[in-house]
Amino acid sequence: MLESRELTKKFGAKTAVDQVTMKLEAGHIYAMLGPNGSGKTTWMKMAAGLIIPTSGEVLFEDKPVSLESRAHVAYMSTEPYFYAWMTIRDAGKYYADFFEDFSMEKYSEMLKSMELEEELKIRTLSSGMVAKMKIALTLSRDAKVYMLDEPFNGIDLLARDEIRKAILTAAVPEKLLLLSSHLVEEMEAIADRAVFIRNGRLVEVRDLEEMRETDGVSMADRYREIFGHAEVNG
C-alpha cells in the first residue's frame, strides 16, 4: 500500500533519510523505531507529501504520492500545527472542509470520550490535551493510511491508554497504521510489525510474531540489539 524506493532526503550536508526502500502493507500496525534523528519523521513527511525527496520516491497504491494520495493518507505531526485562533471545534470544521473522509460526528464522539471540550482554544491546551485532540482529529478521518508521529509524546499514562484504545479501534484489515515512538514497550502492545531505522538507513522490517518465534526476542530486545547503547526512553 505504501512503499518507498531508494528514498533519500538531504538537508545541506546532513542526510536525514538514506536510500530507504521498503513496502508497508494494509492490515498491519507498524511501529517505526529508531533513536532521535534517525529519519523517522522525515520519512513520514515525505510519505505525507510535505517534504520533497532529494531522490527516490514514495508510492501509495503503486502511484507516486500526490494530491490524490493526500486525500487517503492521514498524517499526524508530532509538533502542534494548528492556527493560533482555532478552537478544538474549528480544527474539526477545518478538517471537514478539506477532507471528504472526515466525520464530524466521530470527532465529537472521540472528544467526548477523551473529555475534551470543543469550545476550548487549542493554544490554551496542555500538551496531553493537544496530543489527544490530534489523535481524535486524525482518526476521525476514514483514511486508508494513518501515520502518527510520536502519538504518546509528553502525555500521562491515562491519556496513553485512551490513545492506545483509539488507535486499536482504527486498525481494520484494509487500513495501514504507521506509528513512530521512542516508547518501545508501549509500541510492543500495539504494533504487529516493526520498522527499524538507524542514521537514516533502514535496518529491517520485521513481523513481531515471527520474530518472537524464530529469534525468541521481543521488539524491545531487538531494539537494544540494533541500537546498542543508544537512548531508549520509556
Next chain:
Amino acid sequence: MLRLMKYELRKTLNVKLVLAAVTLIAEAAFLIGYFTRNETLYSLTALLLFMIASTGISVIGLWSLIVLHRDMNTRQGYMLFMTPNSCYRILGAKILECGLSILLAGAFFFLLGFLDVTLVMRLYNENIWQFLAEMLQTLNERLTITPANVLAVLFWLLSSWLCSVITAFLADILATSLLYGKKWNWLVAFALFILLNIGINWVILRVPATMSVVAQFAIQGVIGLAFSALMGYISATVMEKYLSV
C-alpha cells in the same frame, strides 16, 4: 477554492479588524471636529485618515505576505499543505483573497475620503469636483476628471498593487523553496523583490507617455496583470516542485 479563501481571510482578519478600528476612531474624531467646527481637530484627523488609507492597503498586502511566509516556514503550513489542494489552488486563493481585500479596502478608503472632502468643501462653500480637478492637474497636467480616466487610473492602481504583492510572493517562494532551512533566506527574498521590481518597472515604463491617459494607464495595468499572472504561475510551479514545509 472558496474554502481556501475563507481560511485565508480568517488568517488575515485580525489585522483588517485593527485597521478598521483605527479608521473608525479617526473618522469619529474627524466628524466630531467637523460638527464642532474645530478646524485643528478635523484637519489633523483628515491627515491621519489619509495616512491610514495610504498605509492601510500596503499593510493588507504585507500581512498576506507574512501569512504566506509563516505557511511556508512554520508548522502551521501542515494545515495547508497536507490537504488535497494543489499549490496552484493554494496560491491562487491567497492571491485572490489579497487582491479582493486590496480592491475592497481601496474602494472603502476612496469613498470615505470622497465623503470627508465633500463635507469639508461644503464648509467652505466650494465644489468638490472643481477642487479634485484642480488637485489632479497640479499632479499631472494631462489628468482631467472623466469617467474613463478615473477607471483607467483605478485599474492601473489595482494592477500595480497586485503586481507588487505577487512579486513579493514570488521572491519569498523562490527563496524559501530553493534555500530551505537557511536563516538568511529572507535577505535573498528581499534582494529578489527589489530586482524583480526594477525589471517589471523597466518594462512598464516602456509604454509611451505620448498616448492618451486612458490608453497609457490601461496598457500599464494590463502589463501589470500579465506579470502578475506569469509570476503567480511560476510561484505555484516552484512551490509544487520544490517546497518542503
